[in-house]
Amino acid sequence: MLAVMFAGQxxxxxxxxxxxxxxxxxLVQFASDVLGYDLVSLCTEDPDHLLARTEYTQPALYAVNALRTFERVHREDRPADCYLGHSLGEYNALLAAGVFDFETGLRLVAKRGELMAAASDGGMTAVMDTPAERLxxxxxxxxxxxVDIAGFNTGSQVVIAATPPVLTAAHDCLARxxxxxxxxxxxxPFHSRYMEPARVRFAEFLTQFSFAEPATPVISNVTARPYEPGQTARMLAEQLVTPVRWTDSVRTLLDGDDGxxxxxxxxLALSHMVYKIKAGA
Structure with a gap:
């Protein structure tokens, strides 16, 4: 069994x-026309230093990884038995599974990036070697x-999210x-309660689209289980305010197939996480 993974922001x-x-x-020209800027210039040269900005990062990454997926098919690489992606990467997983087409995914992530960029009051921190409950x-x-737990990356790394003063207090506590x-x-503070206004607006935006059921199973960041019928829009909206359950997602797959x-x-970041999860770290 083969699981194909897609990295995120x-x-x-x-x-x-x-x-x-x-x-x-x-496709590159089409994406540039939809986005309103030169995708190739942004990704390869980044002349205006915009690539690190969320509203540009998300559609750019989605587009590049979509093309890499099409190239994988063109090469006739081994077909995936399931897909999963870390946060933004889940959109590429859904594209690969036939839930929506390239254009729909591009419009979704462009809106997602815009809404997430607008929620600028806060940040995130990775915390090592301290289980979430104890933290x-x-x-x-x-x-x-x-403080919210925003991500479970491995057994030894979680991500927290909060507003600036709360995050500063958390850093002081951890340092002590x-x-x-x-x-x-x-x-x-992505994937936390603080993204609720963005979730509401994104949920409304999602009503404009219809989604097919995955032709290949896709593991949801929200549930760490395969997408259920009719749940795509709800899962994509909920993903903004719930933690990325990467550890449980990988374990769900490992529990079903030792090979x-x-x-x-x-x-390679996700591959390193998988290695640690397999090792129990």
């Missing part, structure tokens, strides 16, 4: 897509209130306890 880098743009000039207990003991943490380069193999499109 954070995996972008200047020069990305250079290996596929020339093979799909029509929340420690923060509560120090009077730090308002000598708990390792790394602030993430994001502009808002499961993973193939990552868009980087």
């Amino acid at each position: 954070g995996s972008q880098e200047k020069g990305m897509g250079g290996e596929v743009f020339e093979r799909y000039p029509g 929340l207990q420690i923060l509560a003991e120090d009077g730090v209130d308002g 306890r000598e708990i390792r943490f790394v602030p993430l380069k994001v502009s808002a 499961l193999e993973f193939d990552e499109i868009g980087g």
Whole structure:
């Protein structure tokens, strides 16, 4: 069994897509027309330093990883038995599974990026070697209130999200306890309660679209289980305010197949996480 994974925001880098743009000039031009800017210039040269901005990062990554997926099919690589993606990467998983077409996905992630970029009051931090339940207990003991668990990346790494003053208090608490943490380069507290206004607006936007059922199973970040019939719009909206359950998603697949193999499109970060999850780390 083969699971194909798609990286999300954070995996972008200047020069990305250079290996596929020339093979799909029509799609690249179409994407540029939809987005209103030169996709190739943004990804390969980033002359205005916009690639790191959420509203540009998300559609650019989606488009590049979509082209990489089409290239995978063109090469007649081994077909996937299931798909999964980390946050934004889930849109590429759904595209690969036939839930929507390239244009629909592009319009969805462009709107998603716009709404998430607008929610700029906060941030996220990766915390190492402290289980989520214990982490929340420690923060509560120090009077730090308002922190959400935004992601379960591996057994030894969770991600928290909060407003700036709360996150600063959390950092002070972790430093006093000598708990390792790394602030993430994001502009808002994604995957937390603070994204509720964006969720409401995105849910309304999603009503404009219809979705097919996955032709190949797709694991949802929200449930860590395969998408159920008729739940695509709800899962995509809920994804904005719920943690990315990456650890449980991978374990769901591992529990069903001891010989499961993973193939990552868009980087190696997810492959490293899978290795750690397999090792129980």
